[in-house]
Amino acid sequence: MSATNYPKGENFLYTNGRSVIIRNIKDPYVSSAYTEHAAPATVARYSPSGFYIASGDERGNVRVWDTINAEHILKNEARALAGRVNDIAWCFESKRIVAVGEGKDSFARAFTFDSGSTVGEMSGHSKTVNAVAQRPSRPFKTVTASDDMSVNFYPGVPYKFEKSLNAHTRFVQCVRYSPNSANDYFVSAGMDAKLFIFDGKTGEKTGELVDGSLGNGNAHNGGIFSISFNKDGSQLISASSDGTVKLWNVVAKTLDQTFVVGSDVESQQVGCLWQGDFIISLSLNGDINYFQKGTAAPVKIVKGHQKAITALATVPSANTFYTGSYDGRVHAWSFQDGKVAHHNVSGAGHTNQVKGLVAEANGKVVSIGLDDSVRSIDNASKTFTAASVGTSGAPASVDSRDGVTVVATQTGNITVIKNGVPSTLSVSYVPTAVALNPAGTFIAVGDEERRVRIYNLDLQVVQEIEQNxxxxxxxxxxxxxxxxxxxxxxxxxxxxxxxxxxxxxxxxxxxxxxxxxxxxxxxxxxxxxxxxxxxxxxxxxxxxxxxxxxxxxxxxxxxxxxxxxxxxxxxxxxxxxxxxxxxxxx
Structure with a gap:
């Protein structure tokens, strides 16, 4: 989760595909997107002034754009690296940017935000750099974390390599400076489950954060992907593959609280952010978890799709709509008085892409998937029903009214399902779309040859149209x-x-x-x-x-x-x- 604090405390940033998502932290269903990257975006950071955002992508480009205008006018675009940009850090003056990631000859570059001019040489690493942080006051200092298991220390400006800090024994995933110079230190986190504290001016190691209850001298029981400080830098949170987020007192070097998300693979915590009173983390499955001090479990979980959305159906009488995606997931949403709310859809759903969704007037929702099945959801309980009907091939389209469901498959079949019992008509063409009229008396079927055929429910052709x-x-x-x-x-x-x-x-x-x-x-x-x-x-x-x-x-x-x-x-x-x-x- 390449999330970042908004200086005014209203929004946070993350990336999805080619978009940079700007999300309201209080009402996370209020969001907007910046969509000007030509390649998948990987990271986005607010400038300390709050006037600009710098975002990087998989091709090594960094775009700097304003936050004031709705058009997000581009200030500058620079080719920072030869490969993916993994992290970006602004200097506290909002004048200089350091971008790190994958490259050929260099894994980090420092440049001015407005002209893109290089301001130093960021050498010293031999493998991909995963994170970067800049000291929030003079004298300028920058630290980077790499797959070569080192944290490098750079004074500046201009930035110049000074030394490598080799406390970690595995990949170093994250490094962050305290945002308050009164607490002048930075912390690194790695896949060795370690959290090390370093002096902010000299880079000397001054301590370590350890969870004594584990009995192994580590901070977590799994690799640590991300850390984030509170506003005064006295505390931080860490997100780990062990499914927990931990809150630490850095000054006292003590563990204050452990937040538990889960123990399964999808509950791995891959990102975190502490912004004002909000403590949030990102699970491997894309859930955004909100935590509250004193409560071990998330107090709110924001869910959504991580893959392309391929189907949608509305239940107007219930102010509800359903969406299905490429990875087989189905989510339910309610929309009332301008507010959106998410509802889990439980039960055994599809194991492959959701190809179509349709809602009947009584609230029953019918879905088809590329797992070659037709399933139904009870809108009242938001649950997949146990019954499912197999299709004779990959389904192409579905419609359903008053208990009658029609499915067209790419193998040349039209199936009518009444009361769970299917009857199938094999046709000599490839059907691509179906629709039932409101009275349930006609079925329209479109094909690859531009024709629309009208059938009655006995699957007899009553009309053929060729106008498209x-x-x-x-x-x-x-x-x-x-x-x-x-x-x-x-x-x-x-x-x-x-x-x-x-x-x-x-x-x-x-x-x-x-x-x-x-x-x-x-x-x-x-x-x-x-x-x-x-x-x-x-x-x-x-x-x-x-x-x-x-x-x-x-x-x-x-x-x-x-x-x-x-x-x-x-x-x-x-x-x-x-x-x-x-x-x-x-």
Missing amino acids: RGSITVLAFSPDGTMLASADKDRMILVFNTSDWTVKITQWMFHNARVNSISWSPDSLHAVSGSLDTNVEVWSVEKPTKHISIKGAHLEGVNATAFLDNNTVVSAGQDGSIKIWKIVHH
């Missing part, structure tokens, strides 16, 4: 049942009258790439679509030439969209994020 220009990607009936929207790979969206299957609307053509999703508003007057072009478009039935464009809604593509009500849209995408938009229609 590319492979059908998604189909959706309007809630009032009078219209069918058909989107394709060639960015076209057509709307048909269901009374005679004639074309009603042809003007919804503002996407620039494959359309991945289309959904209707509850009043059937508008539709929303998401595309590989990263945009969300809101369409009008009454004014088909009018549309609302949300440009760059999701990096690398919008995978799912839906209306929460007639004026609120939710979208999810390849960037693993969920966004809620308030719409003012034309």
Whole structure:
């Protein structure tokens, strides 16, 4: 977790994919994203002044951008290293930056934030550098932590190697200076489960933090990934692979409290941050844990997706929506009075990518996954039911109404499931999308050859439509049942009258790439679509030439969209994020 303190204490930063997430620490469901990196972002740090953020990526670039304007205007971009940037540290004057990570000839570089001019030579390491910290007052001192098992000490400016501190016996994962010069020391943490204290001016080792209850002379029972000081530098927290976060009194060299997250692999603590009264950590599974002094377990856990979100379904009557992702996880969310809340979905779910989600009017949620199964979730209990139905191949699309579920598979089958009993029709084409009309009397099936076939529930073809220009990607009936929207790979969206299957609307053509999703508003007057072009478009039935464009809604593509009500849209995408938009229609 490359999290960092915001000088004003309101937000914290971390990275996910190509995005830098700026999250409100009091209300963590309030967030924004900086999305200008061309490669996956790896670290982000506020300047001590609070006016700028420096963020690094896997290609070795560091971008410096302002925090004042909503556009986050770029101040400077520098190629800091030849490889991944692992950590960044600002000097206390907010003028100089040190970036460390992977490289060829150098694993660290110091430069001015505005011009990118080099201000010293950061030599001395022979392997990847994992962390860097700068002393918060004069004289300037910088320390780095490396896979070569050393902590290097650099006076400056200009920065110059002085000595290596070789207290650790395994990789050194983190090093941090006390933020208060009155407590003039820095602490290093390593995979040897050790925490060492060093004098801030000289770099001499002055002590060690040890949990005496362990009986092995270590601070933790596993490697330590991250440490973070409180505001005055008298205490710090450490996050370890042993599933704990520990709070230490650095001055007294004593352990004050142990926070326990869990003992399984996903409970490994890979990051931590102490900001004001908030103590938070990051679990290996992506959970953000909030702790409170005096309470051993987390008092709040913020959950979400770590991989691309591939499916979304809304339960409007319950102000709830569900999202599924590439790694098979399903999360439930409620949205009311402008506030979002997360709900765990328990039970045996999918073991592979969630390909589709759909909610019935009674609150039952049906899901399909690339584990070749159809499952259902009870919305009231937020639990997967025990029953599941296997599919004859990888499912491509699903729809469900009033206990009738239709699934199309990539192996050329259309399966109708009634009361848990499937009946399958093998077809000579590859179905790519299905939709049930609200009355449950017709099934629309799209294919790779641009055709839409209309079946009755006995799986007999009653109509065939060939108007789209590319492979059908998604189909959706309007809630009032009078219209069918058909989107394709060639960015076209057509709307048909269901009374005679004639074309009603042809003007919804503002996407620039494959359309991945289309959904209707509850009043059937508008539709929303998401595309590989990263945009969300809101369409009008009454004014088909009018549309609302949300440009760059999701990096690398919008995978799912839906209306929460007639004026609120939710979208999810390849960037693993969920966004809620308030719409003012034309």
